[in-house]
Amino acid sequence: MEPDLFTAAAEERKAAEPARSPLAVRMRPRNLDEVAGQRRLLNPGSPLRRLVERAGGPAASSSVILHGPPGTGKTTLAYVISQATEKRFVELSAITAGVKEVRAVIESARREVGMSGRETVLFLDEIHRFSKAQQDSLLPAVENQWVTLIAATTENPFFSVISPLLSRSLLLTLESLTDDDIRELLHRAVTDERGLGGALALAADAEDHLVRIAGGDARKALTALEAAAGTALALGEAEIRLETVEQAVDKAAVRYDRDGDQHYDVASALIKSIRGSDVDAALHYLARMIEAGEDPRFIARRLMISASEDIGLADPNALPIAVAAAQAVAMIGFPEASLTLSHAVIALALAPKSNSATLAISAALEDVRKGLAGPVPPHLRDGHYAGAKKLGHAQGYVYPHDLPDGVAAQQYAPDAIAGKHYYVPGRHGAEARYADVVDWVRKKLAGQ
Numbered sequence: 001m002e003p004d005l006f007t008a009a010a011e012e013r014k015a016a017e018p019a020r021s022p023l024a025v026r027m028r029p030r031n032l033d034e035v036a037g038q039r040r041l042l043n044p045g046s047p048l049r050r051l052v053e054r055a056g057g058p059a060a061s062s063s064v065i066l067h068g069p070p071g072t073g074k075t076t077l078a079y080v081i082s083q084a085t086e087k088r089f090v091e092l093s094a095i096t097a098g099v100k101e102v103r104a105v106i107e108s109a110r111r112e113v114g115m116s117g118r119e120t121v122l123f124l125d126e127i128h129r130f131s132k133a134q135q136d137s138l139l140p141a142v143e144n145q146w147v148t149l150i151a152a153t154t155e156n157p158f159f160s161v162i163s164p165l166l167s168r169s170l171l172l173t174l175e176s177l178t179d180d181d182i183r184e185l186l187h188r189a190v191t192d193e194r195g196l197g198g199a200l201a202l203a204a205d206a207e208d209h210l211v212r213i214a215g216g217d218a219r220k221a222l223t224a225l226e227a228a229a230g231t232a233l234a235l236g237e238a239e240i241r242l243e244t245v246e247q248a249v250d251k252a253a254v255r256y257d258r259d260g261d262q263h264y265d266v267a268s269a270l271i272k273s274i275r276g277s278d279v280d281a282a283l284h285y286l287a288r289m290i291e292a293g294e295d296p297r298f299i300a301r302r303l304m305i306s307a308s309e310d311i312g313l314a315d316p317n318a319l320p321i322a323v324a325a326a327q328a329v330a331m332i333g334f335p336e337a338s339l340t341l342s343h344a345v346i347a348l349a350l351a352p353k354s355n356s357a358t359l360a361i362s363a364a365l366e367d368v369r370k371g372l373a374g375p376v377p378p379h380l381r382d383g384h385y386a387g388a389k390k391l392g393h394a395q396g397y398v399y400p401h402d403l404p405d406g407v408a409a410q411q412y413a414p415d416a417i418a419g420k421h422y423y424v425p426g427r428h429g430a431e432a433r434y435a436d437v438v439d440w441v442r443k444k445l446a447g448q
Contacts, residue, residue, distance in 0.1 A: 022226065023189060023196075023222045023225065023226035024222040027188065027195050028075075028076050028079060030083070032049065032080055035076060035077065035080065036182075036184055036185045037072070037175070037177040037181035038072070047172070048077070048172055051064070051170065062169070062170050063148055063169040064148075064149070064150045064171075064172060065127070065150075065153065065165070065170070065171050066078065066150065066152045066153070066174060067152075067154075067173045068173060068175060069154060069174075069217070070217055071176075071177070071214075071217025071220055071221075072175065072176060072216070072218070073174060074125070074152035074174060075125065075152065078121070079123075082150075087119045087120060088120040088121065090108075090120055090121070090122050092105065092123070093124075093126055094129040094130045094134075095126050099134050099137045102134075102137055102138065103137065105147070106122075106141045106147055119148065120148070122141075123150045123152070124138075124149065124150070124151045126153065126154075127151040127152065127160070128155040128157075128161065132162055136162065139165065142168050142169075149169065151165070151169070157171060176215075176217070177218055178216070181218075182210070182214050185221060186202065187202075189225055190202050190225075196225075199233075200229055200239060201239040202239070203239055203241050203242060205242040206228065206242045206244065209245050210225055212292065213249065224245065225240075227249055228240045228244050228248040228249065231244050231247055232244050266289055267285075267299075270282055270289065271306050273349065274306050274310065275310040277349055279349035282345050282346075282348075282349045283342065283345060283346070286299070286345050290334070290338050296338075297330060300322070300326035300329045300330075300341065301326065303325060303345065304322040304323060304326055307322040307348060308357055309355065309357075309358050310355055311351045311352070311353055312354045312356055312358070312426075313356060313357060313425070313426070314351065314353055314428045314429035315351040315352055315429050315430055316430055317351075318347065318348055321343075321344055321348070325340050325341060352430070352431075353426075353428060354428055354429070354431050355426075356423060356424055356426045356431065357423075360422045360423040363422045364422045367417060372416045372417050374414035374415050374416035374417075377412070377413075377414065377415075378392050378396075379394060379410065380394075381393035383397075396410075397410070407441055407445065408445075409446065421442070423438065425438055
């Protein structure tokens with residue numbers, strides 16, 4: 001491939017007819033002040049601000065690694081940096097490009113410097129898809145500043161980018177856009193001449209739905225808005241309505257406010273469906289929560305509670321499954337977390353049910369709150385200190401492991417509740433075997 005065939009993205013954007021470019025491209029910020037979100041990176045005096053505002057100085061030659069989820073502005077920041085530093089901008093994707101293409105760009109950049117003195121920004125998207133050897137090929141160009149490398153990755157750069165590149169680059173971590181950031185972006189796209197230019201209004205519920213389905217991804221929000229606008233114009237409407245958005249993006253709106261009453265109603269319905277072993281209803285409510293943009297960690301916490309409250313010892317594996325799901329959700333997030341939550345919901349809904357653990361602790365707590373406590377029996381008290389023997393502590397305690405069946409006939413409970421039975425085992429699933437064990441143990445403790 002000839003180096004001259006690498007078209008600088010900045011020149012391509014200028015030459016492209018705006019009306020024929022995707023909305024997400026047309027609305028791409030021209031400077032840092034137009035960037036949505038990333039307030040932490042854009043604060044005065046931040047490394048990114050210094051990099052852009054010192055265009056032409058030594059800081060402008062710094063290579064950068066941009067780390068963050070899709071749609072957070074990695075490509076946008078790369079373009080803004082190149083524009084501010086007035087450098088040639090070349091964009092490659094590690095998905096389709098290899099060492100050959102990278103070397104061609106580097107050689108072209110060296111010739112450009114020699115001929116015109118103009119430096120080149122190489123934006124390499126998805127750098128984590130490059131092998132170690134492929135990333136090594138970038139080092140000479142970065143060290144000698146033949147190109148200013150701006151690399152983007154959605155993966156943890158400390159695992160996906162080689163150490164020599166990391167040590168030579170400024171690492172900037174981008175965060176998912178907030179709902180307010182997405183709203184600001186939508187408002188700008190609706191009114192700005194580069195966007196819809198005020199040709200259409202955007203209904204409030206349609207805006208809410210666009211924010212919800214965007215999931216913090218600016219590109220997704222603008223793509224959905226553009227599709228909805230096209231549908232509205234085709235229908236001859238002056239406003240983008242919720243139904244128009246649904247029709248355009250083929251995704252029905254989940255009509256509830258995550259901070260309102262239905263947030264708790266749907267969560268309650270999910271748990272009650274699991275308790276009632278209706279796996280299909282449980283999956284329906286799970287899907288509604290996912291589509292409404294619920295925090296997956298909130299859903300996972302509810303499942304952990306359900307595992308102990310409604311399943312308990314009837315299936316001792318239920319709680320480990322729920323805990324594992326919560327840990328996985330915290331590590332991966334949406335959209336992949338929906339698979340993990342589905343796994344857990346199905347397992348919990350189909351598990352045998354028992355609320356014996358719930359009833360047992362409730363009864364014990366009730367007695368404690370009533371004042372039924374009393375002193376610990378002397379033979380159970382701590383005897384590992386001087387003077388304990390004189391007080392009679394730990395005297396007469398029978399060590400269960402010294403007995404053939406491992407159960408000693410002695411009193412463990414305070415006198416106030418001696419003989420009370422809080423735990424009443426269920427007869428479903430794995431808990432059925434506990435019933436006979438509990439009866440036998442209680443008789444042995446009583447000396448029977």
